[in-house]
Amino acid sequence: GFARREVLLHKSQFTTDEISKALINLEQTGEIILRQHTAADCEFWRKVREQAIGLIDAMHKETPERAGVDLNEIRSALRIEEPEVLESLLADLCEGGFVRKGSVIARTSHRPKLPAQVQSIEQRIREVLSKQPFDPPSRKAIESDPHARQVVRFLIENGDLIELAFDVVLLRESFGRMKSQVVKFISKNGPATVSELRQALGSSRRVIVPLLERLDREGTTRREEDTRCLR
Structure with missing residues (x-):
């Protein structure tokens, strides 16, 4: 099994230095593995590591559009309850061909891509969004089936779509133009209301409100009573 290093021999009469030396000796003889704050039996650790790699490889094959495997999926599948143990495992993997990207982990060689059978759906979604770039159809209308939802999630994760609200997505280029x-x-006319900006951009309140809230968070604009001005 495994244990956190600081709890090993916690109640023993040995000093910290003696415990550390003993752990190092056991590692050198191949009896245990030391990773960050974790000490584990070599065979146990090898199996856990192989299971994690198998899970990651399987997910890359089954869902190649995803950036990686969610860390919670790793923890749940391997039944790892100790956060320190999960962190040690991830650090171990990242020393040997894997990379951690926020809340996911993937092989360094992995490049997210859509399965061939849904690439035509990606093109259709891009065309629909580009026809009304500043007032696109709702996300619900775009995600007409599970494959379309798969494509939308992929495009959001890769930054090709900007998710302004749960039901509002824009092409990245459209977001840049609206911004x-x-x-x-505002530079030309001074502080502007939502209604003025909506009319100026030919958009709708459904889109312009979350857009302005996004620009507020980014530090581009700020709200002053009922108007927006530049920071």
Whole structure:
């Protein structure tokens, strides 16, 4: 099994130095593995590591569009309850061909891509969103089936779609253009209301409100009573 290093021989009469030396000796003789704050039986650790690698490889094959495997999926599948043990495992993997990206882990060689059978759906979604770039259909309308939902999630994770709200997504290019036009309008006319900006951009309240909230969070604009001004 495994244990956190600091709890090993916690109640023994040995000193910390003696315990550390004993652990190092056991590691050198191949009886245990020491990883960060974890000490584990070599065979046990090898099996856990292989299971984690198998899970990651399987997910890359089954869902190649995903950036990686969620760390909670790793923890749940391997039944790891100690956060320190999970961190030690992840650190071990990242020393040998894997990379941690936020809340997911993947092989360093993994490049997210859509399965061939849904690539035509990606093109259709891009076309639909580009027809009304500043007032696109709702996300619910775009995600007409499970494959479409798969594509939308992929595009969001890869930054090709900007999720303004649960039901509002824009093409990255459309978001950039809307942001530029908001800045240009306020620079020229001074503080502007939601209604003024909506009309200037030819958008809808459904889209412009979460857009402005996003720009507020990013530090591009700030709200002053009922208007937006530039920071």
